[in-house]
Every structure is written in structure tokens, then in C-alpha cells.
Amino acid sequence: MAILDRFLQRGVRNGVLEVARPDGSVRRFGKSAEGFPEVRLRFTNSSAERQILTDPRLGAAEAFMDGTLIIEEGDIMALVQLLRANNRWDKGGEVREVSALKKMRGRAITLIDGMNRAARAKANIAHHYDIGNALYRLFLDTDHMQYSCAYWPREGMTLEEAQEAKLAHIAAKLALEPGQRVLDIGCGWGGMAIYLARHADVSVKGITLSEEQLALASERAVAAGVAGRIEFELVDYRDLAARGETFDRIVSVGMFEHVGQAQFARYFRDCAKMLTDEGVMLLHTIGRMGGPGATDAFTRKYIFPGGYIPALSETVAASERVRLMATDVENLRLHYALTLREWYKRCVENRDAIVALYDERFYRMWTFYLAGATAAFESGSMCNYQIQYARNRHALPLTRGYMAQREAQFLQGG
Amino acid sequence: MAILDRFLQRGVRNGVLEVARPDGSVRRFGKSAEGFPEVRLRFTNSSAERQILTDPRLGAAEAFMDGTLIIEEGDIMALVQLLRANNRWDKGGEVREVSALKKMRGRAITLIDGMNRAARAKANIAHHYDIGNALYRLFLDTDHMQYSCAYWPREGMTLEEAQEAKLAHIAAKLALEPGQRVLDIGCGWGGMAIYLARHADVSVKGITLSEEQLALASERAVAAGVAGRIEFELVDYRDLAARGETFDRIVSVGMFEHVGQAQFARYFRDCAKMLTDEGVMLLHTIGRMGGPGATDAFTRKYIFPGGYIPALSETVAASERVRLMATDVENLRLHYALTLREWYKRCVENRDAIVALYDERFYRMWTFYLAGATAAFESGSMCNYQIQYARNRHALPLTRGYMAQREAQFLQGG
The missing domain is CATH 3.30.1050 (Nonspecific Lipid-transfer Protein; Chain A)
Structure with missing residues (x-):
């Protein structure tokens, strides 16, 4: 050949x-x-x-x-x-992929994504998350079951420590006040909601479209002794917004990737609608560098149907329109690569268990996905952004010193 | 009526x-x-x-x-x-201004801005800055002559302290290493260049299009005893980029507002070209909230001809295309309002001196500008972003803890 x-x-x-x-x-x-x-x-x-x-x-x-x-x-x-x-991204390695054809493909995908209405969204989420909690238990951190980029501030941390550090990092950026109501859009297995309810004097509503996640999240909240301050619900964010409830804080971690480009405006409109005037929101999402473009075919077909990885400019353009003010943006750069390497390692270690749950082909698909993602975050065109939003410029302290202070407090046990 | x-x-x-x-x-x-x-x-x-x-x-x-x-x-x-x-911005106060007519006006201005070539750029800058250093001496901080948003981390700071804190804040984000070459695009009266040369072991090239600024910046560098490590030059960034010189760090404070929308792509292309592979850039610019739109007519006619205030999404979209990776974004929100109030106060105190330099009409124009800008940053649609860029995801420490550490070191005297 x-x-x-x-x-x-x-x-x-x-x-x-x-x-x-x-x-x-x-x-x-x-x-x-x-x-x-x-x-x-x-x-x-x-x-x-x-x-x-x-x-x-x-x-x-x-x-x-x-x-x-x-x-x-x-x-x-x-x-x-x-x-x-x-073929490193910053050396121009991926430039050649950007062709007129690729752009057309991107537009076609966008049109299809435009139909990411509630019923389809649920099917897409089920594709990835209802394949069974057992799989995720085999490679995610055991303490918080975080299926998103961890935070590695020190050398030699375990995945468990790094995911707890991530929760503290995000909690600090939420600038929580006692008694506040927090909405967690895409709550997964409840790790963030449980962390906030345990370490801050707030009540949390967590929403997901995965029945498997809902069941385990609820169970974990009971086990953690905070079920009284958390309400989990199987509901689409669009349906929740239509009810007219408001929240002092919104956190959304690793969910925006599933929203789909055509729904970005809707997503932020609904978030702005659900956020109080003095509200603060923290969006944690994978970002595509080098500007807008189509998500790769393998990921779309096998891993995240309906998903779209936004460029930062797209995310900000959509949020600007509804007067959500980007108050702070952090690019976690290599943190996701470190996280993915650990997930990959645990999958390889649990090969037999994964093959027993599914089959060899699934195992190869899953490790291909994790290996490809690792490379994309290490030298390709992916990164992870944490974007903090406020509606009112007085809603947050004048400087961001509070972030490090509160993070240290959370890490010392709240 | x-x-x-x-x-x-x-x-x-x-x-x-x-x-x-x-x-x-x-x-x-x-x-x-x-x-x-x-x-x-x-x-x-x-x-x-x-x-x-x-x-x-x-x-x-x-x-x-x-x-x-x-x-x-x-x-x-x-x-x-x-x-x-x-009519607060976040309460929707400015929504009514956004009309089809306004959008058309915006497009027309963009077309005119498209012609912001070197000769015109110099004339535009001269309009604002060559009206005489004497005016700026009457209301800017005396130590660093910073004509951009200061940083007010503590209550009761003087303008002089807040501008020095701003210089430290930016210097920290540059993550400087000994022996590096720094380019300051739009160096003004040399405050940033002199600060970096004094407090870090780096050499600095500062460029401006204002002859008045160049003269005073050079004089101030000599007085500060760092003239040997700074080179000031009257040159357009586009002409400098054409020479093929590269720099380890680029800093650009309050200059991007003069670039003009149609030149954003060019600006970032030239910055990316002048930045080394391991380079870091810090862009400090006013930002327009609520998405792209035309800069107000008064500012365009009397204060900054050729200027354009970008929405964050526009800035990021332009920089993404040339593979400058936004690594950190801070929205300084109310800091510019605090700065403008102080400038306004000093202008009012120096009313007689300003009238003697120009006339009553100029004094009223200038105070109208400062008052309007204060209100825009307090409750209108303006803010100030500091965007840190890198080309390579390994160019900066894994977490942003270094920023606060280095800032404290700078404030303690470098």
C-alpha cells in the first residue's frame, strides 16, 4: 500500500x-x-x-x-x-485537516445537531452513560466519580486527590454564601452536588438525563448523609428553565460538550433565566483550540453522539448575547491529559473486567477513545476551560484572591 | 420640548x-x-x-x-x-439601543476602520496623544504615567499605588525568566517598560506611534537608570513584525482599543509571528459586554478616532485563528471605574491648568469623556480584560498559583 x-x-x-x-x-x-x-x-x-x-x-x-x-x-x-x-497542534500539525470539505461537513453536522431536542438529547446521553455504572466505577476515581478533567496542583497526586482538588477549585470559584441554592446541570453520579452539600452551607439541585446516573447519585447522597440538602431529578435543563425556578449559583461540569452548537444560545438563555440577579455560574467544558470546527468522526460515532466541542470564542459569543459576563477564564491545558492517562491506565489494569462486562471490541474502542483524547490534550487541539460568569459586576469580590483562599479552606475540610 | x-x-x-x-x-x-x-x-x-x-x-x-x-x-x-x-446594562438598560440601524452604522464604521493603515494609525494616535504630555501629567499617576485601568486590591489605595499594583499584576502574568526579551506594543510614556527593566532581569523594546510619548518615555528611562536595557522606537507593530524579530514575551496594555476591528486578524498574526515558540503574551484591553457593537459616537469623534472596543468573543475569535491559546482571562470589572473616578477628580482639581493649556470647551469635553467612561464601567457595558496567551501548552506552570506569588514578589520590590 x-x-x-x-x-x-x-x-x-x-x-x-x-x-x-x-x-x-x-x-x-x-x-x-x-x-x-x-x-x-x-x-x-x-x-x-x-x-x-x-x-x-x-x-x-x-x-x-x-x-x-x-x-x-x-x-x-x-x-x-x-x-x-x-504533528503537534502548535507547530501547525493539524492545519492541513482544515479544508473546505471539512467545513462543509461541520455545517452538515451543525444542522443535524439543531435537532438536539429533549427526546434525542436523552437518547444521546443514554448511549454514553446508560451503558452501565459498572464500567465507570472501573476507571473513575472512587471517591467522587468525576467524569471530567481533574486538577493536579501538586506532583505525585492520586486521581482521587486530583478530583477532590478539582471540586475544591470549582467550589471556590462559585463564591458560595450560606443558604444559597445551587443548580448542577449535568450532575453525573452526584460528586459535585454531594461535595457542595457537605462542605458548604447550601442546598443543591442536580439534574441529569441518565437514569443510571440518577439512581447512583441518589444512593450516594444518602450514604454521604446529605440527601436532605440535595434533590436529584431526571430532567432536561430546558424543561427546568421553563418552570421559572431560579438559583443563586449554577455549576455545569463536562455537560456543555453534549449541548450541541445549535443549542448554545438556548443553553445560555436558559442559564441566564435561572440565575438570580446577583448570581454566579461556573462552566467547566472542553474547548477546541484554533477556532470553531467539527468534532472528530470517531468521537461523534462511538463516544458522544450529538456532542460538539466549542471553541472559546463560540462559547463566549453565545453567552455574551444574554448578558452573562465572563468574569474569569482558566485554561486547564495539561490537566485533562494527566486525568486521561490515569483513566487509561485503570482501564488497562481492569481489562478483564471490562471485557467480561462487554467484549474485546468494546474494550479496544474505549481504550482507543481514551488514548486519542490524551494525545489531543497533550499536543493536539483540545483543552479544558473553566469560565466563571456573573450577571452583575458587583456580584463578586473586586479581585480573585478569594479563589485561592476559599480553595485552601475547602481542601482543609470546608 | x-x-x-x-x-x-x-x-x-x-x-x-x-x-x-x-x-x-x-x-x-x-x-x-x-x-x-x-x-x-x-x-x-x-x-x-x-x-x-x-x-x-x-x-x-x-x-x-x-x-x-x-x-x-x-x-x-x-x-x-x-x-x-x-438604565443599568445588566438590567437590560441598553438593549433598546441595539437596532438594525445601529448595526448598519457599526458595519459602516468597520469598513472605514479597514483602512487603518500605518499613516492613518499614526494620525489617529497623534490626535489623542500628541495633544501634549502636559495634560496627561495633570491627571495620571505621577510615578508610572499609566493611561489604562489600574488595579485596586486594597481599600484606600492612592492612584499611584493602584497603578504600581497593576504593573505588578501584569508582570506576574508574564511569567518572566532572566534574560528574556520583552516587547511592549503601545508603550505610552514607558511606565511598563521601565517597571519591567527595573524589577526583572529582562530587556524591553517599547513601541509607540506618538512622538510626544517617545520623547518622554526615553527621558524617563534615563532618569530611572534603565535606559541601557530599554529601546524605545517610533514604529508601527506591523512594520516591526515585517522585520522578523522575535520576543519571548509580548505585553500590550490599552493599545488594542486603537487597532480597529478590521485589523484584529493582522494584529494577532503579527503578534504570533513575533512570539517565540515558548512565548507568552499579555493583552490588557477594554472589552464591550453584550457582544460586538459599534463604539459610541462621542468617543469616536472626539476621543479615539479609528478606535474600536472589542467584545471578548471577537478578540478570542481573532487570536484563535493564529493558534494563540488563551490561557487565562481576568475581567477587571470595577477597577476601571475606580481609576476613571480618580482621573476625573484630578482633572476637576486641575481645571484652571487644563483651561490654561487649552480652553473651557476642551475641559468640558475631557470631563464629559471621563464621566461617561466611568458610568460605562460602573453600570454600562464596558469592562477591562487581561488575556494571557501562550503558543505552547507547556509554556506556563500547570496552575496559576505563580501569578499571586510573583505579584507579591514584585510588590516587595522585585
Whole structure:
């Protein structure tokens, strides 16, 4: 396959990739280099290579999932790293992907996303989260079950510590006052809501579209002894907004990625509507660098149907229109890569359990997803933003010194 | 003038506005309310009211400048506050201004701004800055001559202290390393460049388009004993970028407002070109809340010809395209209002000196500008953003703890 060879010759300059073919031939690309992995893969039949060339966006992922592309030395993480590290985003590595065709594809996806109404949203969320809490228990932190970027302020932290640090980091930015009502949009398994109810004198409403999440979140709140101050509900944020309830604080962590581009205006309009005049909101979301663009095909097909990763400019443009004032933005840059590496490691360690729950193909799909995401956050075009919003410029202290102070208080036990 | 009366009846609900007319009649609008000023104004002839109705955007300002609208009780600051506080931005007070007509006006201005080439840029800057350093010496802080938003972390600070705190705040965000080369785009009277050269082991190049600024900046660098580590030059950033020089750090404070919307892409392209791979940039700029829109007519005509106040989404959209990664954004919200109040106070105190330098009309224009800007930052649609950029996600520490640490070090004398 001369075309694939040419691609690999250009794409692998540092590090080594060996490709073994069904006919017994082996080709070697690149050269040994510090910090770059060495990987050997084998195509079990000639259709695998054709698959990659026919559908460059999905072919390699599907060949790997199907077992026609086997990694004999190294693993999927190393393979993805090898390709990404040779094509770093900030070195212009992804520029070539931006073509007129890609833009058209992006627009088509946007049109489809426009239909991300309540029924479809629930199906999309079920696709990812109702596959069973058991899977998430196998790789997320045990204490808070956070399925979003952790915060790693110190060397040598465990995932559990880093997720607790993340909760404290966000709680501090909410500038909570006693007695306030907090809304958690996309509450997952209740980690954030339970943390806030335990460590601050507030009541929390957590909403999700996943029945599996709702059940476990409720159970965990009871176990934590804070069920009386938390209300979990299976409801779409749009339906909640229509009821006219308001909240002093809104927090939304790792949920905006599911909203879909066409619903951004609606999302922020509803948030602004639910926020009191002196309200504060904290949005924690993955961001796409380099400007707006379509989310990759693999993620859309297998991982997050209906999802869209926004560029910061898109998020801010949508929130500006409804007079939500961006008061603070932090780009967590490498924190998500550190988190994903830990998730990947735990998945690999729990390989047998995951295969027992699903099958080999699922395990390969899941590790491909985590490896690809790690590379995207390390040297590709993904990052994670925490955007703090207020409606009123007097709603927050004059300087952001309170953030570090409150964070330290939370970490000392509230 | 029934139309103006109706407008004031709607627009002044809290606080009191008395309007005396040439025919001796007096009308009173609003009611006494805590925190809202009471103002009495007089029209010296009937043409003043017509002027306001004919040109709502400029009429009142010009009537005040011409002396046909006289403030008999209170001052221009109180009058502007009264109108703004009754029409707060976050309460929707400015929504009505956004009309199709206004959008068309915005587009027309953008087209004209598109021609903000080097020769015109220099003329625009000369309009504002070459009117004489003497004026700026009368109201800016004496130590650093900072003509941009100060930073007020503590109660009871002087303007001098708050501007020094601003310099430390920005210097900290630059994450400077010994021996680095820093570019200051729009260096003004050299305050930032001199501060960095004095307090960090770096060399600085400061560029401006104002000959008056260049002369004074150079003189001040000599007086501060750091002339050997600073090079000031009268050069357009576009011409500097064309030379191919690179810098480890770029700082640009209160200059982006002069760039003009049509040149945003060019500005960031040139910044990205001048920044090293591991570079960091700090952009300090006024921001328009509520999304993109035209800068007000008074400011454009009398204060900053060619200027454009960007919404955060516009700034970020332009910088994303050239792979400048927004790593941190701070909205200084009320800090500029505090700064402007102090500038206004010093102008009022130095009224005689300003009138002696120019004339009464200039003095009224200048105080109208400062009063209007104060109100815009207090309850209108203006704020001030500090946006930190990096090209490489490894260029900065993992968390932003270094900012507070370095700031404290700078404040303790570097």
C-alpha cells in the first residue's frame, strides 16, 4: 500500500513505527528519538489498509476495534502518541485537516445537531452513560466519580486527590454564601452536588438525563448523609428553565460538550433565566483550540453522539448575547491529559473486567477513545476551560484572591 | 420640548434631575433616592434641546461642550451617573439601543476602520496623544504615567499605588525568566517598560506611534537608570513584525482599543509571528459586554478616532485563528471605574491648568469623556480584560498559583 506508506513516511519522523503486512513484509518508519515511542503493528488482512485509506477519519479506529489492526509492540496509547507528537497542534500539525470539505461537513453536522431536542438529547446521553455504572466505577476515581478533567496542583497526586482538588477549585470559584441554592446541570453520579452539600452551607439541585446516573447519585447522597440538602431529578435543563425556578449559583461540569452548537444560545438563555440577579455560574467544558470546527468522526460515532466541542470564542459569543459576563477564564491545558492517562491506565489494569462486562471490541474502542483524547490534550487541539460568569459586576469580590483562599479552606475540610 | 421630557420621565426614576429652560420654566424628574445623585441643568437657549433631539448620540455632549447645556447643581459626572444608574446594562438598560440601524452604522464604521493603515494609525494616535504630555501629567499617576485601568486590591489605595499594583499584576502574568526579551506594543510614556527593566532581569523594546510619548518615555528611562536595557522606537507593530524579530514575551496594555476591528486578524498574526515558540503574551484591553457593537459616537469623534472596543468573543475569535491559546482571562470589572473616578477628580482639581493649556470647551469635553467612561464601567457595558496567551501548552506552570506569588514578589520590590 504505497499511499499509506507515503503518509507514514511524512507523519512519523521521530520515534519508530513498524508495520507488518499479511504477506510477511515489514516496513519501518521514523527513527529512535527520546520521548517518542516505538510501536509495531500488524495488519491481519489486506482489507484493513484499504479501510483506512477509504475512510481516513474512522478506518484506523474501526480496524483496531475489529482486530484487523493489531498492536504487537507498544499499545494504542503509544501509537496515538507517536502520530500526535509528530504533528503537534502548535507547530501547525493539524492545519492541513482544515479544508473546505471539512467545513462543509461541520455545517452538515451543525444542522443535524439543531435537532438536539429533549427526546434525542436523552437518547444521546443514554448511549454514553446508560451503558452501565459498572464500567465507570472501573476507571473513575472512587471517591467522587468525576467524569471530567481533574486538577493536579501538586506532583505525585492520586486521581482521587486530583478530583477532590478539582471540586475544591470549582467550589471556590462559585463564591458560595450560606443558604444559597445551587443548580448542577449535568450532575453525573452526584460528586459535585454531594461535595457542595457537605462542605458548604447550601442546598443543591442536580439534574441529569441518565437514569443510571440518577439512581447512583441518589444512593450516594444518602450514604454521604446529605440527601436532605440535595434533590436529584431526571430532567432536561430546558424543561427546568421553563418552570421559572431560579438559583443563586449554577455549576455545569463536562455537560456543555453534549449541548450541541445549535443549542448554545438556548443553553445560555436558559442559564441566564435561572440565575438570580446577583448570581454566579461556573462552566467547566472542553474547548477546541484554533477556532470553531467539527468534532472528530470517531468521537461523534462511538463516544458522544450529538456532542460538539466549542471553541472559546463560540462559547463566549453565545453567552455574551444574554448578558452573562465572563468574569474569569482558566485554561486547564495539561490537566485533562494527566486525568486521561490515569483513566487509561485503570482501564488497562481492569481489562478483564471490562471485557467480561462487554467484549474485546468494546474494550479496544474505549481504550482507543481514551488514548486519542490524551494525545489531543497533550499536543493536539483540545483543552479544558473553566469560565466563571456573573450577571452583575458587583456580584463578586473586586479581585480573585478569594479563589485561592476559599480553595485552601475547602481542601482543609470546608 | 415634550419629546425630551417624555424621555427624561422614563429615564430618570431614581434620583432627581431638574431642567431649567430659557423661558424660565423648571421641570423636575425622578425622586430622591439613596445612592442616586440630584442634578440641576439649564439650557441657555432653545437650540440646545433641538440639538439633542436631532442627534441623540452627540447632541448632549456637544451642547455641554458648547456651554448651551449648563450644569448648575452637581457636575457632569453626577449627570451621567444619574442617567446610567437608571438604565443599568445588566438590567437590560441598553438593549433598546441595539437596532438594525445601529448595526448598519457599526458595519459602516468597520469598513472605514479597514483602512487603518500605518499613516492613518499614526494620525489617529497623534490626535489623542500628541495633544501634549502636559495634560496627561495633570491627571495620571505621577510615578508610572499609566493611561489604562489600574488595579485596586486594597481599600484606600492612592492612584499611584493602584497603578504600581497593576504593573505588578501584569508582570506576574508574564511569567518572566532572566534574560528574556520583552516587547511592549503601545508603550505610552514607558511606565511598563521601565517597571519591567527595573524589577526583572529582562530587556524591553517599547513601541509607540506618538512622538510626544517617545520623547518622554526615553527621558524617563534615563532618569530611572534603565535606559541601557530599554529601546524605545517610533514604529508601527506591523512594520516591526515585517522585520522578523522575535520576543519571548509580548505585553500590550490599552493599545488594542486603537487597532480597529478590521485589523484584529493582522494584529494577532503579527503578534504570533513575533512570539517565540515558548512565548507568552499579555493583552490588557477594554472589552464591550453584550457582544460586538459599534463604539459610541462621542468617543469616536472626539476621543479615539479609528478606535474600536472589542467584545471578548471577537478578540478570542481573532487570536484563535493564529493558534494563540488563551490561557487565562481576568475581567477587571470595577477597577476601571475606580481609576476613571480618580482621573476625573484630578482633572476637576486641575481645571484652571487644563483651561490654561487649552480652553473651557476642551475641559468640558475631557470631563464629559471621563464621566461617561466611568458610568460605562460602573453600570454600562464596558469592562477591562487581561488575556494571557501562550503558543505552547507547556509554556506556563500547570496552575496559576505563580501569578499571586510573583505579584507579591514584585510588590516587595522585585
